[in-house]
Amino acid sequence: MKKNKSLGAALKTALRLGAGAAILATLPLHVSHAAGSDGSLVGKIIAGDQGSLEGIEITARNPETGFTRTVKAEADGSYRFPFLPVGTYIVEGSRNGAPLGKLTEVTVGLGAATTADVTVNLSNLEEIFVVGTRVVRAVDVRSTESATNFTREDLERLPVARDIQSVALLAPGLAKGDDGLCQGDNCGVSFGGSSIAENTIYINGLNVTDFYNRVGASAVPYAFYKEFQVKTGGYSVEFGRTTGGVINAVTRSGTNEFEYGTEVAWEPSWLQSERKNRFNPDGSPRIIGSYDDYDRTSATFYASGPIVKDKLFFFALYEARDYQPNNTTDRGDSLYEAKEDDGFWGAKIDWQINDRHLLELLAFSDENEQVRDAYAFDFAAGARGPYQQTRYTNNGGLNWSSTYTAYLTDNFSAKALYGENNREYSRFSQNDLECSRIRDRRVSPADDLGCTESSNITSRDDTREAARLDFEWVLGDHQLRFGLDREINTSKYVQYYPGPDRLLYEIYVTDEPETIEGVFLPAGTEYVWTRQNEVDGEFETENSAYYLEDNWQITPSLLLNAGVRVEAFDNKNSDGDSYIKMDDMVAPRFGFSWDVKGDNRTKLFGNAGRYFLPVANVINIKQAGGFLDRRTYYWFGGLEDFEYNGVIKQRPILGEQFAVDDSQGDGTVGDLRGEVDADMDPVYQDELILGLQSMIDDKWSWGVRGIYRKLTNAIDDMEITSTGIICDGAPVGAGYVMANPGRPVTIYSDTDCDGESDGWVTIDTARAGWALYDDDGNYVGEVGYPKPRRNYKALEFMIDRAWDDRWSFNATYTLSYAKGNAEGPINSDTDFGDTGRTEAFDNPWVNYGSYGYLPNDHRHQIKMRGGLALGEHWEIGGTLTAQSGRPINATGRCNPFDDVCFFSFFVFNDSTGEYELRPRGSGGRTPWIFDLGANVTYRHSFAAADLKVTLAGYNLLDQQRVVEVNESLGSTGAQRNQFYGFGTGYQAPRYGMLTVKLDF
Template identity: 25%
Template structure:
């Protein structure tokens, strides 16, 4: 929810991460296109009747003079295409409509040899989608349900795509930072505008399809430099349908334990999911409603980790609980064949109790009163219109409003009005927990309108133009405790006394160093708001020259504005990004397709970074020395702070370079795809990416009058990320019962800028003029998200068994070891003159380069066993057993890499090499360096998830 010690440096670091957001954009529908020819003459057939049978009713058109036909703006689902023409045998095609894809066919009709013959056959050849060079994958919910995926959350689904790996913040795409991967749900931007990452909670049974765009995106997509995870939810149909599903887990009894893992008794739960859909008015109005909850509530056993002054080591047991409800409703109104409007609402309410923030932000929690509660709300609403204005012109308009509220009434420390106390010796916290009951609000409003025009000139063109408007806001006071105060004390008076009462806590008078005893007062500002505004404009032409050649020509313009809480602009600039590609279908039959893509993508700074010099989410902090007397009385503390950090006072010293540009990524992709039209499809793609124009904070020495340093946010030309990959995919459908395949990725990610992680930024510019070598301070090397080899294999077998159907599926994972660096913390340096307090006097020293060492490689096999049984009419029952890490391999994933902290005495400092060249040898932080210290150092042990339910 918040961060303790929320000083400006924490958020300035986020600016350096180059994190991104995405406006309402992308495509949430698919299309069916094609041509009709005579088999005898090879000529196009104009006037052929084409009927597309969809779950929302039939759509009909006729082929034009060139034999072409198209159906646009179709919700993803299964469909059937029926083509007929006078004196010809009709043809029918079963197909799948995918989001942001065109199902393209060349249909050849045979002349009727005898009068009256009306045989319907399946006869068509799939062809390459004109001008489309996107790389990635589409996952329909049906295929997801048939695989052993315990967590069907959209990030877990996306992780099955080649080129997708992860860092400490989440999934990354082709070497990007996690904050540069964008998430859309039904066109709504569901990102957290402050930190990046998705902030929506979905009912998994509401999903229809998840599309992962790893590269080659058209100009319609913008404000990211990684990739896009584009999700659509179910739409109602002419038939009533539904699913009731219960996912049951019992880790304490069903799961194995990893090394060092404690038993998980009491953590059993059942996730309930209900979805019902159908017609309100056949062929016209459709609905979907969904509900998801967990019963009993999620309950995780835990224990306080702090010890009292006697050091008796007594920890108090407790259960961390979560109650969460997710609600969905969606309506589609097909006004006429050519015009449709839709509305969708999603809301999630999450209530957590006994959250142990003390263990995260302090040294440990002494008792249950130190725990906190947190109530969060996430929701979004979408209105939209899809229309065919003329046979060649289509219009799409959409408005989204996403709300995100962290905290609020009922949140905060559970110790009532007590002041939290923190022991400076152990870090243990007493009497109350973190945060107050105020909320952190992060709404986003987006709107877009685009028009698609089909033109025949030197081939065929699909020209799309559009405008996308985005605005995010942030309103947060960020109370740090229920009283907005903390008392830090110096251990205990009598270590043999088992009492932790206030009378037994050691308080040191006149401690102006702040190292032993002080009153820490936070002053939040309520009602302040910051805003970010992004306007995007694009034009994109998918141009099919002939049956062999196609091109994509796109250009995008983005404008960026940011206002602080005083309404003053942080920055105001614009950027262009071209998207160009060529596709060559060697024989014109979709068997062998070669493509090349060159694209430029520009990012956008997360709002948490643009807030850095505002009071939003940044309470002022003041520290006062203890004078003596009752520590709970304000009179016992000095009136003059020995430390002050007030963001409102730093405003004049935070500047933005007028020539600032957003982070940029330039991409080249070359690929070859082969489809033998008999059940085997494989592809190979080479990708090369380079990022630059990362934003960092530059320190400038204090001015002569105030002595205050200036911090300027600008592009740092020394920061870079470089990535290349070779991705191979293979999928074989052997028969109706058995299929298998794999994807294999070889890649390399190097650079000198991690970013994207909370609190991470380049150290290069934080110390003013120094002689710290760059190879020690910020070396170029292997970055944390590097994944040299990644393999994911899949297998599915289905067969009739009794009255039902049995299926067995498996996923095989292999990943090469992740990189790590040997680092140590430098001795304390004097803060640069006039630098704000958050400019630390220490830095992370790389002793052997970046990413020089690697953790072990890992293997894992996941298995699903399932059975579907028909009960009555359309009603069927199902059971799915997912077994993660089927063979229960106890592989080491990583180990403790903590480096030590150097201290220099006055006697040795003058003779230390560090004093002259800042070189430090590696020093382990503890005797456990290079060893596993917890169960999280191993891959997760075998776990079982049982899903049972009914479909109709």
């Protein structure tokens, strides 16, 4: 439309040439970029009048920071800005030095390729023509990956808990982990059927994932974040070390405007509904929760602005915290009152050295200490009894990173990062220092008699040193991306039993005649067993990789993506020698995106890729340390009373020592060649995705995605009772070996029956490795172990309406099937949380007949979220998650094949005297859960400040439905577990949060 003369003259003087734009922005699905705090801007200048595009230059300018980049457009008008810091940009142009003026304004999102295709009329420099209009679209035809982005503004409109896990759970196909594997408030997230120990989390490009156990990450306050990206599949080769998903987040930064503000968030106990008590059929307490509550307050203060305008900026934040949780034991016999009040601090410095060189520094500390007082408690009377102990739990640490970005030419850019991620952990009490743990094993379950129940005292200091280089080089229709990264993950670990003598005391009685270290004990003999079990060492793992990727724009409508990532993992023992070493792991990845109609509104996309999973440091520590393990045996001389903190406790009277066993460890690292496969294969997952996404109009879009994932291989500890070498009619065993179940295992063993390891043997564990004996104890042969299997198949459907200052809506439905015999490196069947030591392959019978639907199989998931503006000042938001239940097993302890009793899928039938196989899921499923949240927000702008007050409610239906049950059936008759099927985990009760925010 032609402008009037006066307006045209004014604009002609300022701009000399007008332009209009058709813009593609705000993308739920994005192309991935380097794991950092940036995105990219791509597009094409189109001559509406067929004019020449020679000499066209495009400038992207951030008005908040003054950062400016200019590139020359290609002959066809295409242009690209890689590694752009997240933010809003004004796109301007020039032709042969003559300014074209402002073409459009775009927002560059995290990990996103924002597209701005601009149509201009080049034939008349005296007139301004609008030849297009700005539209917001949700289809990125240059993307082959699956990801969901959330900005701070998006999340402020929704009732979302203030942690990164809750943000991730908004994405389709993700489910919360089992209650039995929670670490504090963190229960982990399952991506696409994977276990909770297979994900990676980045903050500003720094990997902050817990590498000790791969569950959890360094904690950053909600107010420090600017944008989140949740990658659920098909991500690029620069991302690795995960067979689950990636959470990528960027923090806030300073601008040319001085800003400061505060935000207070309060979760009072009076906004929480009461947790329900659960009782056994005989009326005894099973889970007492009615006294569980908390009060949580955080007060955040931030300031940001320029140190040097257009050059140097700062952002600083401090969060004061006060968290006071109270809870009882499940039996309701002890009450815990805790307090956490350590503050968080974080800072970001951005230096725009010039238009071609950027430097950013990030630092934050999430150090925290919880002080928890324990008291005796009578839940029926609600009466607190005598003080028992105070426990101190410390975690967190100092984290920092430095990132340098260089735009070396218009077509060649580089990025370098170095940083450290620190997480310390320790837990102890005064009782642990003064009291030894004393357990009476003559009864079941065992009684704790002494003045501490702590299993051990542990101190751990985990430090990751991370470095990476990323490059991008555009050569015509090819966008080449390549780089390398390396992490050194070091765990300093100390563990020992509580007490001044660092001994565990346990009292036993023999049910049958028994011989201990050559000493005969008749049935009914009582004795005391003390154990000193310690490890103290430094354990290091090196993970390295390099990658190369080509994004080839074959035609204007068809993009092909081909890349390869080559990885290496090296886990070392406490002497610094390699324990598990795997290299030359090749992970190819391919993808395509087809702009079906050529109008940037509908795309068909797909990808195929391989992803490798590293071995967690817990394996080095638990399997390859300098262990001291000494067991001493005494005759039992009775019990004596003693007083501690005003309470009478008991301890055993030690009689004469009659045996010592110090063969399990002398404090040095032994010869581990007989305990780890010398030719181990890595764990990896193959993934296939095919999807379609399309615009309905300029606000509405819809999509569908099909997903197939197959986990290949596992690394776990297996008990090898036969190496294939027969000595005196019996096979030579090897004990527990870290290896690949169901694959050949090579270890150093005794080959000539002299009792000493002297050669290498290979056992095909698909057919051998476990010795069988007849009723007379004669060796009769052997069997192998099942191969690990995990498959995930899913269909995802999505419909989305983008926010337009009035309302927004998003709904997804996921139909999925997670099936196999191995969940992954974490085992929810038994709630065994040492990653990579799941018990699933300890012997062949644990996994025999166990193929079926896995713990993370939630057949149906429906997720909805949306916001609505009610005039100028009021907004409401809501979220709803409806999720079908997980499978319930019916497991036993023994098997019909030999006399080994351990977790199995066989249940003893008392009426027939035989074992029955109960496949996975034979106990049905837990019920559907529904989680409804809502919030209401009041906004008001004053002369000097913007006020926002939000009241949010979570789990408004207060269902508290069961999410996990006791799955141990045992037998069908007298030995049946009376607690089978009873709930062991439930939805958290309804709670609320009030937030008051002031920005100046």
